[in-house]
Amino acid sequence: MPGSTISIAANVGHELAADLERIGSLVTRADITQYRANLAEPLSVTLATGTLYNTPPPTQGLASLMILAIFGRLRAGQAESFEHVHGLVEATKRAFRLRDRIVTDPAALPAPPERFLDRTFLDAEAQKIDPRKAARWPAPAGGGDTVWMGAADHHGLAVSYIQSLYWEFGSGCVLRRPAS
Numbered sequence: 725m726p727g728s729t730i731s732i733a734a735n736v737g738h739e740l741a742a743d744l745e746r747i748g749s750l751v752t753r754a755d756i757t758q759y760r761a762n763l764a765e766p767l768s769v770t771l772a773t774g775t776l777y778n779t780p781p782p783t784q785g786l787a788s789l790m791i792l793a794i795f796g797r798l799r800a801g802q803a804e805s806f807e808h809v810h811g812l813v814e815a816t817k818r819a820f821r822l823r824d825r826i827v828t829d830p831a832a833l834p835a836p837p838e839r840f841l842d843r844t845f846l847d848a849e850a851q852k853i854d855p856r857k858a859a860r861w862p863a864p865a866g867g868g869d870t871v872w873m874g875a876a877d878h879h880g881l882a883v884s885y886i887q888s889l890y891w892e893f894g895s896g897c898v899l900r901r902p903a904s
Contacts, residue, residue: 769793790819797850814853
């Protein structure tokens with residue numbers, strides 16, 4: 725069976741390349757053939773409750789870890805209190821502003837992503853949050869967006885899912901239906 729799986733994948737790649745060529749795409753058969761998945765080490769940040777992990781750029785994983793680490797430093801009040809909600813919102817703003825400036829192709833990052841999870845950096849970000857006043861928002865909009873979803877059960881089994889084309893979902897290209 726493994727040979728048939730490879731054959732099916734090669735056929736799908738061939739069909740993708742043929743249709744992309746047909747519509748004048750800049751993505752070529754060579755691009756598809758030469759592509760290799762990248763296995764990256766996860767980023768991590770340690771909070772009082774434990775160590776959290778997420779995927780490195782070009783995903784939003786860095787921002788997710790920063791939100792939680794900055795928020796943890798605020799020592800916000802009870803859940804659903806003003807302090808709690810305000811802290812989450814403001815920590816998210818801080819992380820998203822950084823995300824929008826630096827998260828890019830890993831080969832073009834301005835600094836190692838771990839730098840932004842450093843204790844000193846996160847402490848400084850938390851200190852920039854005014855507990856009595858909201859920072860201006862929204863930041864100027866850019867193209868694209870990302871959605872992250874995760875879940876963990878009581879056994880420690882965790883699942884992380886990232887869809888990196890949130891608003892402008894998909895390429896707008898549709899493959900022709902193969903002849904039966």
